[in-house]
Amino acid sequence: MKRARARWSRAVLVCGKCSKKLDGGFGPDGDRPLAKALRKRLGLKKGPKAAAGLVETRCLGLCPKRAVAVVDAARPEEWLVVPPGADLDALAETLGLAADRSV
Secondary structure (H helix, E strand, C coil): CCCCCCCCCCEEEEEHHHHHHHCCCECCCCCECHHHHHHHHHCCCCCCCCCCEEEEECCCCCCCCCCEEEEECCCCCCEEEECCCCCHHHHHHHHCCHHHHHC
16 A cells, blocks of 8 residues: 655545535635635645645535535534635634644
């Protein structure tokens, strides 16, 4: 078995199906999917060289109405339901990503 290194300090899973159903709803203009808006707000890159992993998945199975399901890999027992227009800074703080913003 091979191993690959990543610089991630945290990993967060964002439901891609929920994001697609909302057709945006996040960011300054409310026109971006949650993962993209949060990545841009925090200045995170993609892939293993990023400071934190923000991964858009397939359906997580929670399927909230007019919101996006989010899972913090450090706390898989507690899922978040994020409505459109939510404060991205507060969400980053809740997910433990606020410290990664300086990267």
